[in-house]
Structure formats: structure tokens, C-alpha cells
Amino acid sequence: MQQPLFEIKDLKKTCGQTFYERGARYAQHGHVQDLEIKHSSSTLLLNANVSGSRSYPYHVNVIIKDLKHEVAILGTCTCPVGHNCKHVVAVCIAYRRRFQFHGQQHSQSDQTDLWIDSLKHRPNQATVNTRIASATDTFSLLYFLTQQGNTPIVQVMRVRKLKKGGFGAATPMKIHRIVETYSKDQLVTEIDEEIVTLLKPGQMSYYEARFELKGNLGEIALEKLLSTGRFHWNNQKHAALFSGKPRSVNFEWQQKKHGQQIIPVITPVASKILVIERAFYLDLDTQECGVLQTSLEPARFSLLLNAPVIPTEKLETVSRQILLELADLNLPAPVDIGIHDEYIDTDSVIPVLQLYRKTVSLSNGVQRKTHFVRLMFKYEGIQITADDFESTKIVIKNDTRFHIKRHIKQEIQYLHTLYEAGFETPQKAGIVNYESLELVMTGTSLTQSVHQWQHFLEQIIPTLEKQHWEIVIDDSFALRFDTADNWTAELEEESGNDWFSLELGVEVNGEHINLLPALVQLLAQSDDPIQLRESLTQEQTMLVALDDTHWLKLPTSRILAVFDTLIELYDSDPLNNDGRLELTHFQGLQLGDLLNDPQLRWHGASELQNLTKKLNNFDQIDDIEPPNGLNTALRPYQQQGLCWLQFLRELTFNGILADDMGLGKTVQTLAHLLIEKQQGRASLPTLIVAPTSLMGNWRRETTRFTPDLTLLLLHGTERKENLDKLNHYDIVLTTYALVRRDLEILQGYRFHYIVLDEAQAIKNPKSQTTQGVCSLKSNHRLCLTGTPMENHLGELWSMYHFLMPGYLGPMDRFNRQFRKPIEKEADGQRLKQLKKRIKPFLLRRSKQAVAQELPEKTEIIRSIILEGKQRDLYESIRLSMDQKVRDEIKKKGLARSHIMILDALLKLRQVCCDPGLVSLDRAKHVSQSAKMDLLMEMLPEMIEEGRKILIFSQFTKMLAIIEKAIKQQHITYSKLTGQTRKRDEAIDFFQTGPAEVMLISLKAGGVGLNLTAADTVIHYDPWWNPAVENQATDRAHRIGQNKAVFVYKLISENTVEDKIIALQQKKQALADNMYGDATGTQKGPLLSAEDLEDLLQPIS
DSSP, X not given: OOOOOOOHHHHHHHHOHHHHHHHHHHHHTTOEEEXXXXXXXSEEEXXXXXXXXXXXXXXXXXXXXXXXXXXXXXXXXXXXXXXXOHHHHHHHHHHHHHHHHTTXXXXXXXXXXXXXXXXXXXXXXXXXXXXXXXXXXSEEEEEEEEEETTEEEEEEEEEEBOTTSSBOOOEEOBHHHHHHHHHHTOSOOHHHHHHHHHHGGGBOOSSBOEEEOOHHHHHHHHHHHHTTSOEEXXXXXXXXXXXXXXXXXXXXXXEETTEEEEEEEEESOOSEEXXXXXXXXXXXXXXXXXXXXXXXXXXXXXXXXXXXXXXXGXXXXXXXXXXXXXXXXXXXXXXXXXXXXXXXXXXXXXEEXXXXXXXXXXXTSOEEEEEEEEEEEEETTEEEEOSSOOSEEEEEETTEEEEEEOOHHHHHHHHHHHHHTTEEOGGGGTBOSOOTTEEEEOOSSHHHHHHHHHHIIIIIHHHHHHTTOEEEEOTTOOOXXXXXXXXXXXXXXXXXXXXXXXXXXXXXXXXXXXXXXXXHHHHHTOSOHHHHHHHHHTOSEEEEESSSSEEEEEEHHHHHHHHHHHHHHGGGOOBOTTSOEEEEHHHHGGGHHHHTOTTSEEESOHHHHHHHHHHTOGGGSOOOOOOTTOOSOOOHHHHHHHHHHHHHHHTTOOEEEOOOTTSOHHHHHHHHHHHHHHTTOOOXXXXXXXXXGGHHHHHHHHHHHOTTSOEEEOOSTTHHHHTTOGGGOSEEEEEHHHHHHTHHHHTTOEEEEEEEETGGGGOOTTSHHHHHHHHXXXXXXXXXXXXXXXXXXXXXXXXXHHHSTTTTOOHHHHIIIIIHHHHHHOOHHXXXXXXXXXXXXXXXXXXXXXXXXXXXXXXXXXXXXXXXXXXHHHHHHHHHHHHHHHHHHHHHOSTTOHHHHHHHHHHHHHHHHOGGGOOSGGGGGOOOOHHHHHHHHHHHHHHHTTOOEEEEESOHHHHHHHHHHHHHTTOOEEEEOTTXXXXXXXXXXXXXXXXXXXXXXXXXXXXXXXXXXXXXXXXXXXXXXXXXXXXXXXXXXXXXXXXXXXXXXXXXXXXXXXXXXHHHHHOHHHHIIIIIOTTOOOOSOSSOHHHHHHHTOOOO
């Protein structure tokens, strides 16, 4: 029987050039193992294992069908590719090489392809064997072939070459002697090395070089042995064996004394039969050895070779068994028993698809029930199981053998239809017990597999039925997919009003089902709940398991709100004993979409529904009147902020007031705290934590706007004495640094509110400061910041963790669910989810958003408290200058001492700005500058808000110090002083260029400039004459300006600067007297004795 042969071009066409080249390398390097071959006249089946990158081999099945005008190749593999991969190519090439050895000739086209492909792959220079492949002139190796049963045995012999030609007597080789000759490069040629290496797996003795030819390597060794001319049967008296053409073998019955025995008949006749992986003949008359062509597997072929004599009384029974039960062997029967044959040759083939469920064993030893499909075919009503692709299939019914001529190409197309529908071979799924053409659904998870089953049952099967497939659903097939008829949800408020319990249910076929346990189970089956949620958002419906075979189809949008909450609570087993989900008020808000679903019948949810509407819509929040005693009128947006703060407090929520700098976060907070006091809720003090630079500002604005609120500044020399008096005050004001120092004492108090100003100070959740403020006890909490996030979303999480622990989940889950997808993957959907989550508890208004409510110019005084060495320097200069001034006045009188007075005041003002301005030795050792620290806190926030900023100072040296600092912050700036030569370029660089900041000296830029690009003015140091400051401010606040202008005055509290501001307000004439009278007609003293006394007062 002639074996079918495909060409290389057929393999490339089916598998592609890339897989072909990789597979050729695999075959070349011996990756193919345990190759089994079954064949008929037009069909070839190959089975093999192929070693790859993993520790265990891939299993490959290949069906090759000769369709006369073309060759069909269908390969399956347990690798991730699955079909017609490089491993399939490797098996096909390994088969071709074996086939070539057994006498088949390549076509010229094939020879050319193989030659070209071989040239493509350069040998690795590191492994090329450059040794001359010739034995020594004295000795050589011979190989003797013997037989044990049908198993071939090879013994390696050593012989001396005779001078007259031929060989001397052969001596058996020892294993160690072969090894020694390797190392000494004697006796053993390159092909001998290859042969011995191939023989080693069949080594039969520790000493003698005797080997059993076994497996794929044994067949390759046989091929090489036959090519040496030194391979003999039994001994060297027989001529050397060589490779012969394939011969056919059939079986026939031979009469014996007590019955009949089946024997092989080889054509042409041969002496012996050898069985390695396949059967070989040995013809001792012609010295040929070659393959026996048979479709039988080696094991069954060996059984036939060793068949017993069948007793006469059993001949009829055996005949029936051979013809009916062993019809696939295609053997003759020893006696005729009346079985007749029918032949079916039809163009009609009907695919039959059976769906069923059975228990299977997995490769890890676990057993489970799995749903299968199995493909079968009908020819004229006779159903066949496609366990192979023989061109003729024999089916026995009663006493008839039907010989069915099959349409292999069409059957393969039907099989491909199932692969395309998502099915795969069971071995790829790790199943070890399966039958031919049984398939299971693919899927990296149970959820994915079930989704594919749903799609197959609901979408693909109706299509197959239209194409005349027969679908047979066995009673064991149990998959059901139902749709919910009615939805219900119930929300119960638990004791204490801090918790809700939720039940979400559906009605299916008249039965009420609680969905929450099923959703929890779905989470439990997932390695990554966040990724599971993400995959669900891609689908309009999701499947939830009611049991292992009953699944419910649910609209994804309706479930996600509950699913998000379950993900956050999953680590702590979220369901109570009644199967209900317990939620805090915070978590209840995440049900927003579900609460407003019109198709869901809610019971007991009206309060939470109203709450979510209010939180997401300012129109729903009750209006609150400003408190009595508030010494300012609130702008509309500030009034709205006050209502929001009261609303959060009423519902025991906490939040972030994140308005732009200058919009009045402080006054909104103070108005809120005043209401709390007046309505009797603030029986405990409020703790306000702020940077040191803002201590003065809070004290000033509390005194100015809410004088009814008593304030304790927990700062300075009297701090420790006041730590036990906190309950006597409405507001306790301290710094972040002092919270760490006083933490143990503060933890002993409970506060009505804890307010964090510049709350980005707790952006690091692991810092001692953050952990300290989080440990304090309070009824309510509030964060104030113009920059709720400076660098990354982790900072936002830290603030919400302080406000409402757990609201954004644990930090690691927050990072997986939001931070990483948003920051690293630019996931817009996750960003939208996070914004929705935080929106109710974060109120942010930009200057642009409330521009119409703002005055044209807003003046803001930012107070600074001098501390430490800077304060000591100020006091030492004040004391020394105070004495000098008094002595000067005693000598010359007040009117004639103004130079000394101005010098004293100048030095004090310089200390307030920066000790670096003071030309005294003791000032050189002071680097602390409170005002500079405040400026460098303000600028980044302002720039982030998009502001353009003018900074004025009368000290050019101060501008140089600021310039150095903003360079270090990489802030783009322009500068205008008396030394600036290209004034127009400096102005344009700010007005129309990229500069964010412009540094200006009062003298150089106080008048005559048009800087309308600016919307923020900072007066770093106060000037005696308010008119000069106003003129400087008017560089930005003038005709052509279309933005509200914010003017900041940085004042060192309780210093000469503070007194200058007071004098500006009380005595406008003072400025006129000192610098405003250009005619020099002023006759009176520049300062009164009382003014001077006030200016030189110590810091209180």
C-alpha cells in the first residue's frame, strides 16, 4: 500500500512561512519524540510529542488527506496556538525524514525547497564539529544485529584493519572503551559518535556495548547504521546490510495441526521482521532492510506476529470478532460466517453534534463534571464516529458491514466550524480521559467559558440548524441561561443610623432569588476582582451563577454599583447571615445609579435616594442664613460653600473645600464654625491645623470676621502652659509640626471639628504627621486646600482617608483600581468613576468660575509670625536701636533725629523681609525667613491655577534673593529694576511671553507701566506711603484688564510692618509728611513720640 506524501509547499501553505521555519529548526534539533504513524491509501495520521519551552512536551495530532488535486493538512496541538503551529510542522518534517529513509524519493521541487531551507539556517559556530570524520588507519568499529523475539539488538564490535584489505576478528567493545576513544579521538568517526549517542537510551548492560533499538531514536540509529557499510547480521561473515525499499505486508491464515494461525506475508518475501516504533523487514538473501507498510500500530502488529494457534472450535467465534469487533484491522476471517458487506458512496454528509456532560479527570488528578460537544457524521442514515480520517469507514450493524466512503475535506471543514466557535481539544484543557472528536469550550476562566457557551447555544446553534446540522442534546447536558423577570431591592436602616443592609433580588420562573450570594461567589472565583470588573464593563449583560449549571443573564449597568461595593468589602466577607450586604452611609452613596434605576422596585430607600440627589445637585441643598456676628458680607459662591459645609455636617459627612487661593476658604470655614457655636452644637473645641506661616492669618481673620469665637494659639513660649486649657476655647490653632510634638496630649481630647488648612501637608499617608492627625478624635473633619492633588492620586486618597476612612478603599486596592489605570494607562473610564466617587465631598471653585461675583480688586493681608533665630535677631536689633534712638532724641530732639529713626526702622523692616538684607555680622548666621517661606508656598499653587504674578519690593537685594529661589523651583520669570537695560523686552516677556512671574522694584516699575497680563499682585514688603503701593497695584488693575485682580500684602505680625499698616490706616497724613511733600514745606515732626514708641514695641 503506497503511503501518501505531501510536499514542503503544502506545509508552508497550510502553516505559514514563520511557523514552517521555526518547526523546521525543531525537527532538525530532535525535538520530536514518540512519533506514531497510521495510514491508508489516501489518509495519514501522525501522533507525537514535541518538546518546547516548558518542562513537559506538547502533544500533536496531524491528519493529512490526499484529495487528488490538493493535500489537506489539519494539525492540533496542546500549545497556546492550538492549530497548525510550529510543533505541527516539526512532526510533519520528522515524518518526511523517516519516509525519505524508507525509500521514497523527493520531487525535484521538494529537493530544491529542502536545499534552500537548509541553506537559510547557519550552524552555530560554537557547536560545529570540525574533527575529521575518519577512523584510524589501524582499527574500526563494526555493528552486529541480532534479535530477541521481534526486537532488534545491536552490539558494537572492535576490529583491526588488515593490510591486504578487509577486517580481522571482531572483539566486543566495552562501554568505557567507547568513552575513552571519544576523548582520545581514535577509532570512532563522527557518524559512530552519532550512532552510539542514538543507541544509548536502549543500553542493555553496564559493561558491554549492547543496545536495544527502541523508539524514534532507535529508528534514526537504524537509518545511520545501514549507511555505514559496517552493519552486519549476527557476525561479520554476513555481508553488510543496507537500506531497502518499503515492502508490503498482509496477513493470512495457515492451517496447523489443531487449528489455524495468522501469519504475515511479505511481498517480496523477507527473512525476518523487526519491530521498533514501526515494523521493518530483514532480507538476508539481498542484505536489505526496510520498512513494512502497514496501517497497524506497532503494539497490535506485534500481537499479530505472536498470535497463538486458534483451536478449531473457536474459529467461528474469532471470525465474528475479527469481522465485527475488529473491523478496523481489515483482517481476513479464518472461516466464512455469512457476514455481508454494503458500500455507501454518497455526496451527502450530515454533521451530527451531540451536547452532553460527563465526569472527567484532569492532569492534576482532580475530577470534575464538564460539558462537551462531540462531532459525528451521517452517510445515508449511517452514523459514524470520526475517530480517525480513513477514507473508508467500516460500521457494523447486525450482520452487515457498511463500507462508507467518506468526504474528509468536508468533515474537516465542519470540525473547523467548531474550532472557530471557541472549542478546543480536551487535552489542551488538561483533561486526560476523552474520546475522539470530543471538544470542550475554551476560556481562561470559568466566566469566559460560560459566556462562550451562552453565545454558542443562543447564537451559533440556530445558525448550524439552518445549515442542516443535527443537534442532539443529551439529558446530561445541564447548562441553563435564564433572564430575570422582575427586580426588587430592599434597604433597611440598622440600629444607630450608621448602617444600611441591602438585598438585591430577582424573580426567575416565579421563584425569588437573592443575587448577592451569587455575586460574592463570582468574586471568589476571580484572581483579580478589579480586572473582572473591567471585563464586565465591556459587556451589556453579565452572567451570574445560581449553581454550577444554572446561570442568570443580568444587565451589567444595573449590577456594577453593587459590584463595586462588593469588591471593596470582599476581604471582610461582606454578607451577613441573612445574605444581605451591610453598608455604611459612605458606601450607600456608591449605589447612586442603582438607586435611580426606574426598572428596579425599591423598598426603604427613599432617604438614601434623596441624599444622593442632594449631594450631586446644589439645588437640592437647603439655603442657610449667614450667622449673626459675622463681620463681612459673603459673596454668593461663599454663601453656597457655607450651605455645603452645613449640609455635610448635618449628614455626618466630611469633605474638602478646594477653592482657588484668595476666594475665601478661611471666612467660609469661620462662618460655618460660628453657626455651630450659635446653634449649640459646638460644645467641644475645634482644632485647626495649619502651616506655621498661616498662624497669623488665622488669628487676624478670626479676630476680624468672627470676634465671638474665642481663639487659643497653641504656639510660642506659652504653648505648654495652655495644653490643658483647650476646652475653654472655641478654636485651638496649631501647626503640623506641633501636632507631632503634642500628639499624646491632643489624643486625650475630642474635638467638634478638626480642620486641616493647606491639607496637602498630609499627602504622604505614611508620614508621622498624617498618621498623627488621623489618630485624633472628632465629630467632624474638614480639609482646606487649593491643590487637593499636587503630584499623584495617592495624595487624594490620603486626604479622604483622613476625612472618611475606607471611603476609597484600602490604599493597595485604590492603587490597582484607580491610580495605576488613570496615571499609567490614561484610562478615561476609571477617571470618570473616581470623579463621580469624590464629587459629593469636594467643592472647588476657580477664579474664572466665580469671576462675575468677584470685585475688580481684592486685597488680602497674609500675616507671618517671626520665630526662632529670626525673631531673636529682630528683638536684638530693636533693643539696640531703641536705645540709640532715645539717646539721639535726647541730644537733638525728635525733629532733628529722623535719620537715626529711619535707619532703625529700615533695619527692622529688613529683618522682617529676610535676615540676608541686614548688613550686620550677627545677621549672617540667621538663614530663617518666615516671609520667604510663605511666598514659596504661595507661588506654586498660584501658578498651578494659571495666574500671572507681579512681585513688588523696595529692596532690589530682596528681589535678587527671590530670583534665586524661583530659579530653583524652575519658575519662568522676568525682572525689572533700575539696572534693567532692555525694559521693553523684560515687559514683553511677561505680557505676551511665557513668564509666570515678574519681579519689580517699586522705584523702577511703580508707575507708568501697563502690565494687564497680571491678575495677581504681591507686595512683599509694606511701604510707608499707601499711594505708592496703590500705584504699583495699578500696573495690573487698570483700563484694559478683563480679570479680577488679587492683591496680597505679606506682613510680619506684631512687628514694625504690622505697625506701618496700622499707621497707614490711622494717619494718611503720615505718608504725606514723610515722603509726599516735594516742596519741603513740612514744618512738623515726621513721627510723634507715641508713633515712635509704637513702632519700636517688642513682638508680643
